[in-house]
Amino acid sequence: SPSRHSTPRTSRTARLTRTARPTTATTMTALASLRAPSASMRASTRRTGHTDAGRKMMMSARTRNASASLPTTTRASADADAPTYTKIFDATTGQDVEVLWQSVHAVDVGDGATWSYRKGVPAEDCATLKSTKIVFAHGLGACAYTFRNVQRALQERGFTSYAFDATGHGDSSKPAPGRGVAGYDAAATGAALEEFLTATGLASEPVDLVMHGFVIPQHVLLYVAKNPKKFRRVVLMNTPLTNAHAYPPQMATFTRPFGMGKGAAFDAAGYLYNGNEFALPGEVLEEYEKPYSGAQAEAARAAAEAYVTKCDLKKVSKQVIDALQSRGLPKIRVIWGTADRYLDDATIYDWCSDVRASFSAMRKVGHMPQEDFVDETAARIADFLDSDLKVSALSSVRVGKITSDDGQG
Numbered sequence: 001s002p003s004r005h006s007t008p009r010t011s012r013t014a015r016l017t018r019t020a021r022p023t024t025a026t027t028m029t030a031l032a033s034l035r036a037p038s039a040s041m042r043a044s045t046r047r048t049g050h051t052d053a054g055r056k057m058m059m060s061a062r063t064r065n066a067s068a069s070l071p072t073t074t075r076a077s078a079d080a081d082a083p084t085y086t087k088i089f090d091a092t093t094g095q096d097v098e099v100l101w102q103s104v105h106a107v108d109v110g111d112g113a114t115w116s117y118r119k120g121v122p123a124e125d126c127a128t129l130k131s132t133k134i135v136f137a138h139g140l141g142a143c144a145y146t147f148r149n150v151q152r153a154l155q156e157r158g159f160t161s162y163a164f165d166a167t168g169h170g171d172s173s174k175p176a177p178g179r180g181v182a183g184y185d186a187a188a189t190g191a192a193l194e195e196f197l198t199a200t201g202l203a204s205e206p207v208d209l210v211m212h213g214f215v216i217p218q219h220v221l222l223y224v225a226k227n228p229k230k231f232r233r234v235v236l237m238n239t240p241l242t243n244a245h246a247y248p249p250q251m252a253t254f255t256r257p258f259g260m261g262k263g264a265a266f267d268a269a270g271y272l273y274n275g276n277e278f279a280l281p282g283e284v285l286e287e288y289e290k291p292y293s294g295a296q297a298e299a300a301r302a303a304a305e306a307y308v309t310k311c312d313l314k315k316v317s318k319q320v321i322d323a324l325q326s327r328g329l330p331k332i333r334v335i336w337g338t339a340d341r342y343l344d345d346a347t348i349y350d351w352c353s354d355v356r357a358s359f360s361a362m363r364k365v366g367h368m369p370q371e372d373f374v375d376e377t378a379a380r381i382a383d384f385l386d387s388d389l390k391v392s393a394l395s396s397v398r399v400g401k402i403t404s405d406d407g408q409g
Helices: 052-064 144-155 186-199 216-226 249-255 268-274 282-292 297-309 313-323 348-355 374-386
Strands: 027-029 084-090 095-110 113-120 134-137 161-164 207-212 231-237 331-337 358-362
Touching: 095 144, 095 186, 113 144, 113 186, 134 144, 134 216, 144 161, 144 207, 144 282, 144 374, 186 216, 207 216, 216 231, 216 313, 231 374, 249 268, 249 297, 268 282, 282 297, 313 348, 331 348, 331 374, 348 358, 358 374
Parallel strands: 134 161, 134 207, 207 231, 231 331, 331 358
Antiparallel strands: 027 095, 084 095, 095 113, 113 161
16 A cells, blocks of 8 residues: 655655756657655655645755756656656665666657657566557546656556647647637547547557546546547546536636636646645645746646636536446556545545546545555556456446555555
8 A cells, every 4th residue: 555754845856857848849848846765764744734835845845956967967868758767866775777768759740740758668578468458538628748657667567658738738739719729628639639640650550548637637528428439448536527527616716607707817837736735845736837937838727727717517527427337448447546635535436436437545635636645546556457357346346336445544
């Protein structure tokens, strides 16, 4: 079961340093790692508050400790199918450690838009190479960066993975809301995803999906229901799925009546910070905030507003559950951090029963399992993707029971 070490909130920011931001476009090396290679090399930070003051403390700590950081390098092969490595600083040993990482690329997804994506490839001498590729889909306000550490943990297990920045996010295009890919609705996300799968060569064989967060995973689930043969298995992590789920305050501001939310600011980092059981380090928040504070800040904000205003969560949740009633769909596993401050797990058990999904609870884990407990999250994903999924394994879920737990009662 996962474990955390209690340390002062400002102690972790200097432990690991980031790789330099790339300067090339289509074969960019990845951004920095903020996780040591093993649990023994990590010091964790238990959340003690959920306010902007806490976030500012983390950001100021990053500034104070900047002088303690050591530069790191990324070694990427010219061959996109070869593994990429990066060096991260281990504060315990005082040495740079080379670990698997991801290369960053971009592809056209139609209407002049491009999607940036992180590709993680296993080591060449890996003894357990997996044939099925994984595609990661983030939620509103996040980006492919959120999966960086889970990708690496799965690379170590032999998986090749692709994590894309959806339209309006990360380093992908952020067109003004309009038609086509700029529609910021389920049809637009589905069309762009189809182009992405084709452009990356993933359309020829079924892939596995791992998704987290708001809006975009719902869009992708609707696409999966219409194109079930393109996907083998689906993992959902802390995604709104029932009528009981609602937008967090940072997104709900766009839904205020009489158009009062139009043009409102979008606090993406606040959303990501406040939903977790453990505080995100300042460096991580800084990466998440970049699209909303740089030259494309207004374009990213407008995209977030468009996604929310075009997605009635209750209506879309009904559409998703209706779509997933069909036979012949990919098997689904819900991996859920039960300490999520936005999404209650009480209604998820019935949802899993209704769509014949299996469930895995992670207690004392917040809205972002991929940030709170990387190794445990990756292990649960890998277990599901590797399992034979006999019918008997799903029987307990059909009566609303948890099929597995982390043992932290």
